[in-house]
Amino acid sequence: MRLLFRSLLLLVLWLALWRLSALMEYSEHASLWFPPAGLTFAALLVMSWRAIPTLFVASIVSTFWMASLYQLDAGPLSLAKAGVGFFFAHVVPYFVGALLLRWQMTRLQDSGITTTVLNFLLLACLSSLVVSWLGTLTIAESGLLSRAEIWDTWLPWWIGDLTEVIVLAPIFIAVISWRYPQLEEWLGGLTFAVSDRNYRSFVGKLSLILGLLFVSLLLVNYSQREEAAFAVFFLILPFLWIAYTEPAIYTALAITLFSFLLASLVPLLQLMNYALVFQFAITVIAASAWFGVSVPTLVASNLVLTERVSKDGLTQASSREFFMQRLQQQLRQAKYQQKPTALLLFDVDKFKHINDNFGHIVGDEVLVGVTATVKQQLRDGDLLGRFGGDEFMVMLNTTNLGEALETAERLRKAIACLKVSVPDIHVSCSFGIVEIAAGEHIMEAVDRADQALLNAKRAGRNCVARG
Ligand SMILES: Nc1nc2c(ncn2[C@@H]2O[C@H](COP(=O)(O)OP(=O)(O)OP(=O)(O)O)[C@@H](O)[C@H]2O)c(=O)[nH]1
Incomplete structure (x- = not known):
């Protein structure tokens, strides 16, 4: 019964996120971000094979939905075939990636956050690359994409998927780890617990990021120059500030809000020509911020080590x-x-x-x-x-x-x-x-x-x- 409820929740959330990504499409099949990828990865990581039937249903439903959105002239049988193709292309590589990550995390439990983050980024990168290739080929095979368009499609697809695995999988894992604390055992010391500390400093830093993002996008809109679009990369600095000084959950939240605002403002301000720059910006900023998250833990364990060598274990007098x-x-x-x-x-x-x-x-x-x-x-x-x-x-x-x-x-x-x-x-x-x-x-x-x-x-x- 619980599995049925969880599967239903996953299906509804997946389709909602899929629809959201369609709203942010800047060319056919190429969205500035593809949030379902983050959910698929997190669901497979946490629920393992139990998530597969739901993701299969989601793949079929979304293919039929896409056909009606694009008003495609395809019969139900060929759409069902395309849906199955999408399922294999989207779910199988993420399943393999999530399985490998799970295996690595259980094997290297004591290696610390940096190893967890490195493995996560590497597997997110590889599995989304395979997804983008298989996905583009599947769509081309079903005739929805010409062979010439494959090259124009796979790169934005890859970056769009990668971005959302890096951005959204952690926040989903964070939310799930609140309900299932046993998850934290294999997060290599990374904790998403919400501390009771004052959240005002975080709100200040977040407002700074979102405000600067807005200003830099307005600048691109005004100047219509690619150089201005690259200014968004400077936001890595306030992001590292959050990563170094705030709990990990706030970093996850800041990355999510930042990518969501960016993905919504780009079509709104008609900045589609610079979409790839922004996609890369989200990916690079999110990946760096995740590495930054390990810094406070390293500093804390350093303090513990210093304390340990400076004190005598039995009496607590100085060594x-x-x-x-x-x-x-x-x-x-x-x-x-x-x-x-x-x-x-x-x-x-x-x-x-x-x-x-x-x-x-x-x-x-x-x-x-x-x-x-x-x-x-x-x-x-x-x-x-x-x-x-x-x-x-x-x-x-x-x-x-x-x-x-x-x-x-x-x-x-x-x-x-x-x-x-x-x-x-x-x-x-x-x-x-x-x-x-x-x-x-x-x-x-x-x-x-x-x-x-x-x-x-x-x-x-x-x-x-x-x-
Ligand atoms: N319980 C306990 N004993 C220890 C520890 N470290 C050393 N010792 C013992 O402390 C004793 C030190 O004795 P000594 O300093 O040689 O001599 P003493 O009996 O204190 O005699 P005087 O110093 O001449 O008064 C030895 O028996 C050690 O085995 C420890 O961490 N805990």
Whole structure:
């Protein structure tokens, strides 16, 4: 029952879009865009072979409809044959393209959006090329097109189909993926979810695009020069702006509205002579915008990776590499400002004993507890890093040795009050502190702090020693 409803919806939508494309025809069988191609591709991608019977009916109905539109003098049998021919030409290549894309997307699930977009564009390009060739030959075979007209027809047909697969298939897939979230699994990280963010910025950018489009078309109408028609390619810039800064669904929506407005204004402003330029413009802009969509995802995953390498996984204190990097920066700044910087090196006392007697999970809990306690005691500009095992370091900005001693004492006391899940455990730490001398190499300072820590351990632990 659900399949019947979906098929009926697909049929009605397909025929409506087909009729819309006929309204935008600028020569026989050559429309500025051919929206049913986008729907066919999306339907085959999502519904697979289940969409085929509906598309067969749609092909036959549209052929009879076309015959009545063009008032063709053809019998029902030859029209039915032409309809079957159109079905094979239109549906079979898109079915193969959609199947290949589906297979690729499932196989390369973790390769990211760029691979998904690349595969989509490549298969859309190839399948619409085959469609345009088979379609033109089928129409020529049924006598509706002379052999000489084949060459004039296949290129606009190809670009018209390609444009709409690239423009419309994503928006159909987006709408379907809202209803079937499992679709997102094979979109390679591409999500069409509508975020709750403010849509006003998108409306502003979209208005800019549509306004500029209108102005540039008026310019072509006024000048009647091909050079002016090429100005529409500049709209790629605001499109990339949307792709980089807005959710993917807004990019899909902007491309759809842009192509729809362009396709309606071209016949209205009598710009048919430049139709091929506009077709190419839509295709190039849409393809580039789809590549642009992967940029925010790449930036986001880059941030996640940076965060991952700069933090220690267990305690969330800074990693050794990140800490050293920041310390180096701080020392440069401190030298310039002539301010002191202190370094604290501390280590949990008898940590091996805690691990051996209570297990590693309790040991981990102690490390996490110590980190949280120390973080609570530090100022915003200070930095805590884990150096490995039970050893930590703290960078204290604008702090001399005397002030560092006070801070270390405060930390030591706070750690000594730390409670963990095993009441028998009394956590304590030993500290080695130094003030980094002007021009001193960072590793020399670390060595001095290490020596001080050793002295603190020798002095009986749970104390602070200066280096
Ligand atoms: N639970 C846990 N243990 C760790 C981790 N990393 C290192 N260790 C253990 O930490 C212990 C470090 O002990 P040491 O620094 O050698 O010595 P200690 O027992 O702390 O003795 P002192 O430093 O002299 O007081 C070793 O047993 C390591 O196996 C970790 O991530 N989790």
